[in-house]
Amino acid sequence: MTKRPITGGCQCGAVRYRIEQELTNPHLCHCRMCQKAAGNYFMPLAGARREDIVITRGEPGWFHSSDIVRRGFCRDCGTPLFFDDVTRDGMAVTLGSLDDPSRYKPVSEDSVESRVSFVAEWAGARQKVTEDDFSAHEIKAIRDSNHQHPDRDTDVWPMEDDSG
Template sequence: MEILKGGCYCGAIRYEITGPPRWSGHCHCRSCQLALGGAFVTWSKVAAADFTITSGSLKQIEKTLGIRRGFCGDCGTTLTYAADSEMAGQDWSADAWFAATTLDDPSVVEPKAHVFVSHQQPWIKLADQLPRFEEF
């Protein structure tokens, strides 16, 4: 089994995932824009059992009820996203979502779609042919 590693900017938090991400996509929602300070973020997911924090511990913020973002308390890097409820027909508690670019080698990620393009900033011009969804 392939083990992929990643972590935060300062190195205080490290994680491992077993195997490649099962899905990845670019999220343009306003919440992600504010939380990560960018026009969009690329999230990836693996089965929750395949994601392990190997050093350090995440701080979490729950600005929206039932949605937690995990980040490094030292450098502020956002690493994870978790939702308690079922959304878009998926049981999100079965998955571990992580910011794809926090992998040591983010080139293994293959985004499949753009989501929440209803929140996309007007100065972002998408040139790829990935599917686009108004919401998730």
């Protein structure tokens, strides 16, 4: 019996990928960065080793949401595709960008301390707070190097550095 290929891509088809292993840890992330990156209340993700994710068409754009995390997306249509913690060996793909998103049911909800109050708990999924997934050092590195626009209007962008 042949294993079904794991493939996916963006909405317009400019970026396509194939994953050469089964995905691990399908989950919903509720952190504020994932909310903004998805334009949604949470981001569905699952991981693979970086070398097992093969881009088969086009090239994703990348945005460093912090110094240690970059997010891959289609430059043409804006579809979020990847979450890459550059300090680790793996990378995550957005489950909605899979050709068969029903293949992976989330097993946990992460960063539940940021879950929007009217979004119900996913039945049967582990509920994890941010500290369950990242060390205090990683959380500090992300917080201290946050490149995300604040949740308010600003007169200047990018914001000027006040530290100097």
